[in-house]
Amino acid sequence: MDAVEKLIARYLDQRESLDDAEIAQLAAAAGESPEVARALKRQLVVEELLGQRLAVDRQGFEAQVEQRLHDIQCGQRQLAEQAAQLRQLAESQLEAMPGEVRRRRRYRWLISLAASMLLVAGAAYGYWNLRLVQPLATIVAVEGDVWRVDADRWKAMWASAANTEGSILGTMLGEVSAEADQIAATSTEPIMHGEGFLVGDGGRMQLQYADGTRVTVRGRTMVGFAARGWTFAKTVHLAEGQVTAKVAKQGGRGAMEFETASAVARVLGTELSLRANGRATRLDVYEGRVQLVRRADGKTALVQADEVGVATADELTVEPIQWPLFRDGLIARMDAGFDARPRIILPMQGETELPLVAHGLAWPGRNGALTLAGGGFTAEDAGRHLVDAIRRTRQWTLELLLEPKSLAVAESAALFALQSDDGTEALAITQFGSSLYLRLAGDAKPADSDDSSSLGRRIADLPEVRPYHLAIRFRDGELVVLLNGEQLPVQAGVSCDWERWSASRLVLGSAEADEHHWLGTISHLAIYNRYVVDDDLRRQAASAMRFFRRMTPQRVLVRAVPTSPPRIARRGRGESAPSLVVRDFRVLEEVVGKLSEARFTAAYWDVLDSQHAALLPAAEAERIFVLEPLADYPHVARQLDSTGESASDSPASSTAATHFVVEWQ
Amino acid sequence: MAATNTKLDFDAVLAETHARIRAYIAGMGIARHEVDDVAQEVYLEFYKSLEKMPEDLAPERWLKGIARNLCLNHIRRCARRGRLHHQALAEILARTESELESPGRVESLHVALDTCLRKLPPKSREILQLRYEQDLPSHSIADALGSTAEAIRIALFRIRNGLRDCIANSLARESA
Numbered sequence: 098m099d100a101v102e103k104l105i106a107r108y109l110d111q112r113e114s115l116d117d118a119e120i121a122q123l124a125a126a127a128g129e130s131p132e133v134a135r136a137l138k139r140q141l142v143v144e145e146l147l148g149q150r151l152a153v154d155r156q157g158f159e160a161q162v163e164q165r166l167h168d169i170q171c172g173q174r175q176l177a178e179q180a181a182q183l184r185q186l187a188e189s190q191l192e193a194m195p196g197e198v199r200r201r202r203r204y205r206w207l208i209s210l211a212a213s214m215l216l217v218a219g220a221a222y223g224y225w226n227l228r229l230v231q232p233l234a235t236i237v238a239v240e241g242d243v244w245r246v247d248a249d250r251w252k253a254m255w256a257s258a259a260n261t262e263g264s265i266l267g268t269m270l271g272e273v274s275a276e277a278d279q280i281a282a283t284s285t286e287p288i289m290h291g292e293g294f295l296v297g298d299g300g301r302m303q304l305q306y307a308d309g310t311r312v313t314v315r316g317r318t319m320v321g322f323a324a325r326g327w328t329f330a331k332t333v334h335l336a337e338g339q340v341t342a343k344v345a346k347q348g349g350r351g352a353m354e355f356e357t358a359s360a361v362a363r364v365l366g367t368e369l370s371l372r373a374n375g376r377a378t379r380l381d382v383y384e385g386r387v388q389l390v391r392r393a394d395g396k397t398a399l400v401q402a403d404e405v406g407v408a409t410a411d412e413l414t415v416e417p418i419q420w421p422l423f424r425d426g427l428i429a430r431m432d433a434g435f436d437a438r439p440r441i442i443l444p445m446q447g448e449t450e451l452p453l454v455a456h457g458l459a460w461p462g463r464n465g466a467l468t469l470a471g472g473g474f475t476a477e478d479a480g481r482h483l484v485d486a487i488r489r490t491r492q493w494t495l496e497l498l499l500e501p502k503s504l505a506v507a508e509s510a511a512l513f514a515l516q517s518d519d520g521t522e523a524l525a526i527t528q529f530g531s532s533l534y535l536r537l538a539g540d541a542k543p544a545d546s547d548d549s550s551s552l553g554r555r556i557a558d559l560p561e562v563r564p565y566h567l568a569i570r571f572r573d574g575e576l577v578v579l580l581n582g583e584q585l586p587v588q589a590g591v592s593c594d595w596e597r598w599s600a601s602r603l604v605l606g607s608a609e610a611d612e613h614h615w616l617g618t619i620s621h622l623a624i625y626n627r628y629v630v631d632d633d634l635r636r637q638a639a640s641a642m643r644f645f646r647r648m649t650p651q652r653v654l655v656r657a658v659p660t661s662p663p664r665i666a667r668r669g670r671g672e673s674a675p676s677l678v679v680r681d682f683r684v685l686e687e688v689v690g691k692l693s694e695a696r697f698t699a700a701y702w703d704v705l706d707s708q709h710a711a712l713l714p715a716a717e718a719e720r721i722f723v724l725e726p727l728a729d730y731p732h733v734a735r736q737l738d739s740t741g742e743s744a745s746d747s748p749a750s751s752t753a754a755t756h757f758v759v760e761w762q
Numbered sequence: 763m764a765a766t767n768t769k770l771d772f773d774a775v776l777a778e779t780h781a782r783i784r785a786y787i788a789g790m791g792i793a794r795h796e797v798d799d800v801a802q803e804v805y806l807e808f809y810k811s812l813e814k815m816p817e818d819l820a821p822e823r824w825l826k827g828i829a830r831n832l833c834l835n836h837i838r839r840c841a842r843r844g845r846l847h848h849q850a851l852a853e854i855l856a857r858t859e860s861e862l863e864s865p866g867r868v869e870s871l872h873v874a875l876d877t878c879l880r881k882l883p884p885k886s887r888e889i890l891q892l893r894y895e896q897d898l899p900s901h902s903i904a905d906a907l908g909s910t911a912e913a914i915r916i917a918l919f920r921i922r923n924g925l926r927d928c929i930a931n932s933l934a935r936e937s938a
Contacts, residue, residue: 098916106915109922110900112793120847127854134858138789141855142862143922143929145788145797146875149781151894158780158798162805163773169806388897399896 101126105137109144157365160348168328232287233322233331234306239283241300241316244273251293251321251334258319258336259358261375266319266337270295293321296338306331308345310353315339325354332356335378341370352388355380360408362400363388368636370422380406381418383636389413403640421496421637426627428486429479429603433467433620441476441603441622445486451476456609466500466620469512473606473614480515480600484523486626488598492572494629497526498621498641500564504531509552510615511607513622515600520610523600525553526569528615533557535569535576539594557585566621566638572628581642582635772809775821780805781871783825789860790833790852800836804829830856862929870936871929878928886921893918 098106104123107114115123127134149155246254258265273295288304294314296302302314304322310331314320318338325332330351333340336358344353346366355362357373360380367385371378380389382400389406390397391413398415400406406415421430427444431453439453439461455461457472467474487493497513506528514525525536529552536553556578559565568579576588605622607614621641629637784801792800807828808821815824833856837848862871879887892903900918901911 098919102919103916106919109918110911110915112791117847120851124847124851124854127851127858131858134854135860138855138858138860139862139926140919140922141789141791142785142860143926144794145785146781146862146871146929147890147894147922147925148788148794148797149784150872150875150879151890152897155798158784158801159773159776161798162776162780162802165802165806166809396902397896397898 101133102136105133105140108137109140157346157348160346164328164348231290231329233290233324233329234288234304234310234312236283236286236288236302236304237311238301238303240302242274242297243300243302243314244270244295244297246273246293246295248289248291248293251291254293254319255321255334255336258375264337264374266295266317269319270297288322290324291321293319293334293336295319306345308347310342310345312340312342315341326351330354335371335373337374339370339372341368343368356392358392359410360392361390362406363390367402377407377409380408381422382406383422383640389415418640420621420641421623422640423629423633423637426490426625426629427623428626429483429622429624431605431619431622433461439467439474441479443479443482446482449482451479453605457607457614459606466618467605468618469606469615470502471607471614471616473604473608473611475605475608476603478601479603480517480523483515483603483624484598484600488595490626491593491595492570492626492628494568494570494623494625494627494634495524495526496566496568496621496623496629496634496637496641497619498564498566500618500620501528501559501562502616504559504562506530506615508613509534510613511611512605512615512617512619514604514608516602516604516608517599518601520608521597521599523598526556526567527552528559531559533559533567537571537591537593538597540592554588554591556588564620564642566641568629568634568638570628570634579631579634579638582638584631772812775808775825776805779822779825782822783829785860785862786826787829787833789858790830790855791848792833792836796836796840800829800832803832807832862926862933870933874929874932874936875925877932878925881928882921882924886917889914889917890921 101123104115104119104126107119108123123137127137149158254265254269274297294302296314296316296318298316300316303311304314305311312333315338318340319336320338320340321334321336323332323334324330328351330347331353333342333353333355334357335355340355342353342355342364344364344366347353347364352363352365355364355369355371357371357378358375359373360378362369362371362378362380364387365385367387368383369387370381370383372381373379378389380387380400382402382404384402386399386401387406388397389400389408391408393410396413398406398408398413400415403418404415405418407413421427424444430442430444431439432442432450433439439455440450441453443449443451453461453467453474453476455472455474458470459468459472459474460470461467495513499512509527509529511525511527515523516525517523521538522536523538527534527536532555534553535556540554554576556569556576557567557580566579566581570577571591571593574589574591574593576591578585578588605619623637780801783804784797787800787804788794788797804825808825811824811828815821833852834849837852838845879890882890889903889907892898892906893900898906899911900914903909903914904911907914
């Protein structure tokens with residue numbers, strides 16, 4: 098690389114890093130040599146194309162231009178209207194004083210000229226101050242105590258929060274709620290530039306901007322709202338607490354910014370939650386991408402869907418969001434065991450972990466799903482903790498992400514149960530045919546039900562074999578079911594005998610004594626002892642689905658029909674280098690065809706030949722083998738042997754010497 | 763009705779040309795973070811002057827004329843140091859042709875870029891991601907990757923050259 102190329106590289110990196118002499122040198126080189134000029138131009142153009150394609154804040158250029166045009170057109174209309182109003186006002190005042198009018202008529206043109214000039218200056222000033230008089234947003238819902246503070250007061254609070262490491266919310270809430278002239282916020286009220294709000298314990302406020310952007314302020318939160326710059330871009334100052342937002346596409350107004358004491362999150366259109374205290378900011382992104390900027394040094398990180406970004410004085414990190422997203426009232430969640438140790442975690446018992454022990458033909462996959470192929474998993478003692486927690490509140494919400502293997506289940510088969518040692522159930526979910534049923538201790542079957550009494554209450558019909566997010570919640574005799582975020586008809590009058598609510602264990606799939614087995618996979622489980630609202634359940638459904646797709650990309654994303662039998666050649670160690678070595682897997686499915694919509698990321702599970710990146714771009718892959726890891730479950734391999742499945746494809750342990758070569762056609 | 767037609771034409775021209783006009787502006791040496799601001803001004807001027815545009819002139823040429831003037835104005839206004847040299851450089855760059863700016867379908871350009879990006883080795887893609895997605899300067903990328911700023915600048919220079927060749931070949935194949 099010669100000196101001029103190095104100069105070009107620096108020019109591209111940071112214009113300001115070149116001093117006058119170097120700029121002159123570059124200009125002279127480009128002037129003297131068309132090759133240098135072309136090389137520089139090519140670099141600049143490719144850099145721009147990359148920026149257009151990859152930069153998060155450069156995707157909506159057309160919308161930005163449209164917005165600018167719209168603003169100009171609105172501005173011209175407003176100016177014309179204001180001029181007409183002022184002229185009308187001036188004329189009516191002149192007409193009210195006829196003696197004066199005669200004397201001033203000769204000077205009217207002078208007055209008009211002066212008024213026009215004032216008008217132009219005033220309009221510019223007025224436009225800038227529109228943000229002070231135009232509502233930014235409207236409050237659409239208020240629950241509990243929500244106090245409004247004016248702009249000056251909020252400014253002082255924001256400064257105080259930014260300069261204090263600990264929490265000041267308690268003090269501020271105390272001050273504001275004790276004042277005689279404090280203003281309680283109510284719905285349908287507008288929010289003005291600079292105003293702040295304090296939301297008390299258990300309170301909640303929701304507001305909406307004109308473009309549909311919605312912000313929800315959770316309990317124990319101090320937050321302010323402002324408009325930024327000439328485009329009045331939306332700005333939210335989160336001093337402490339938590340806000341969630343669904344941000345509409347921002348177009349030419351510029352990114353919506355969520356500022357905290359430690360960071361700024363820049364959003365062009367997405368769904369997110371932001372939490373902050375004096376020291377740290379946590380950003381959870383559910384959709385789209387958000388740029389998180391640490392205020393102290395301007396360091397940035399891109400936080401994408403299902404990721405959480407944390408900014409403190411010491412760190413700026415981005416990690417995957419742990420499911421479930423909501424932790425209030427969470428009494429159990431499942432970790433399906435990427436490390437082959439599936440377990441139930443009890444957050445209310447200090448994150449106690451209870452192992453899920455496999456029996457029969459059931460095993461945890463490294464893709465984060467439990468495979469139930471004629472068996473189940475049991476967490477002893479989990480049932481007791483869960484039943485105790487639910488009896489305290491007498492309400493519950495259960496979420497499962499499941500994928501049945503069949504829609505023609507001939508005998509009722511359980512996929513989830515809270516069960517006593519004697520086999521009685523507090524709660525059980527079963528599948529019969531293509532329908533799911535719920536059995537609840539003390540619930541009589543509905544009067545108009547044609548179901549067999551042993552099945553329980555029919556809660557959902559599954560239209561096809563695919564993953565489903567199932568959410569069931571119960572309170573005061575009302576049973577609500579959401580399937581993939583869609584609410585099914587509410588069932589009222591459901592009785593639950595809390596006295597008979599007892600259980601010792603949690604079972605996924607069939608219990609050891611069961612004769613009929615549910616076949617499929619379960620990858621997520623969450624249980625709450627509270628009534629989780631629809632919006633939160635929908636968000637969790639979307640998040641779980643995204644996670645599931647990410648973990649099993651081949652089966653979900655590839656749509657193609659096998660046209661020929663698998664060609665898997667077995668070779669021993671030391672033979673010629675294969676294109677892909679697979680071990681400890683069995684082949685579930687082979688897909689051949691046009692794969693333009695898929696990227697082959699079989700190596701996501703981190704076990705295929707130590708590859709981390711996509712192995713092949715879609716256009717080059719003609720054949721994909723869907724593989725299932727068997728982990729360290731020799732009993733599964735043995736049972737596969739006995740059932741005649743392709744056990745030869747599933748060596749009993751990771752130390753087996755058998756390798757398979759997948760040949761690409 | 764006339765206004766509606768003007769708007770429809772404008773939208774179509776905007777959609778069809780903005781990627782290349784932004785590239786043209788960048789190709790005159792306007793800093794990356796200022797390109798879209800200048801480009802917005804170009805399209806606003808274009809909108810205002812739609813009726814003045816000769817009928818037999820391609821909109822993209824008209825737009826490039828506006829862009830050239832606005833870029834030179836921008837450099838005159840903004841260059842804090844070495845204004846004359848920046849201006850001279852912009853004039854030279856405006857006269858220099860780039861294969862990637864020639865009229866054609868925007869989609870083709872983006873498809874070619876995407877295809878070429880996929881062909882890059884993971885390390886190169888990571889550098890591009892840090893540079894363009896996360897907008898990090900070379901020294902920050904160097905910190906993240908355990909390298910030096912100089913090495914990152916050179917790597918970026920070479921990656922961009924490789925991409926330019928790849929895109930140009932891809933477009934040539936398509937037009938053949």
